[in-house]
Amino acid sequence: MSAYAHQMERQYSAGSLSSGSEMGSRYIVESGFYMTSFAATIFITGLVTAGVLLITLLVSLAVMLQSCQSKHAGVIELQSMNDYYSYCKICAMHAELNNLQGYNLPKVxxxxxxxxxxxxxxxxxxxxxxxxxxxxxxxxxxSDDVFGVVLIEIDDLFSSYPHSSGWLHRFNNYGVSECMKEARNSKLKLVLRLYMNLKSAGWPIILLSREPGTQRNVTTCHLISAGFRGWSSLMMREDYEDSIRGNEYIIRKRNVIEGKGFHIKSIISHLMDAVMVQDPGMRNFKLPSPLCDEFEHQMEIPVAPY
Known part of the structure; x- marks a missing residue:
């Protein structure tokens, strides 16, 4: 082969290599994965659902936390109010035990x-x-005691104070008047239920009032209007008993009842001096007393809303 032929072959080989290099550079390997449109839709929907659930969970936790805080605050307030009321109830009880007439409870x-x-x-x-x-x-x-009677004190069931409209308006500003009215209504309803049950069971019932006998007709009208019927006796204060107070008044009335041959099996009253009268075979009960009526003569300043 001639020298010219060898030179042409070398040029052809070099050109072929150069052309191969340029062709090889056109193929690039890329990383990733293939996903159909249906699978992509499901994937995106799942992400949206998870986001909504997460937001819902966060909102629920926030609401629960706020509710717990509110309940906790309410318990603290209630405990504080109960502490105040317990203190006031102790003050009222000791005033009653010592027969402190007109005792003023703290304004708080x-x-x-x-x-x-x-x-x-x-x-x-x-x-x-x-x-x-x-x-x-x-x-x-x-039948256990054919001469047994039940004594029920009734004075706190009805309002015995003929106050003027101005007085009532002033009292309403403090909420005390409504408190007294609601308390009397609650007690009247339940005492009447007790009275009817005792009557149905066959118990003779003596009603006791510390009001003067001059108020007998008014008291009788109140009792009948409220639904009381068929009591054995209505005992009220006699003229010569005006100066008699507290436990002494109850003892005097008990002696009158027993002097007629009856036995008091139970005394039911809201006052301590009545239920402190002790006798063998007697079972006494003290009804709870609201303290709002203790502020009947204490109207200097209004209180915060309750």
């Missing part, structure tokens, strides 16, 4: 006293006491 007691009635706790305590009395009389029958 006014709001807890109103809340005790308006919040329904007084009605609940009254109902529990009535259940206790009814349980006792379910075991004790009139």
């Amino acid at each position: 007691c006014r709001a807890p006293a109103i809340r005790y009635v308006k919040g329904g706790q007084y009605a609940a305590d009254l109902d529990s006491t009535m259940s206790l009395i009814e349980d006792h009389f379910s075991l004790v029958k009139p």
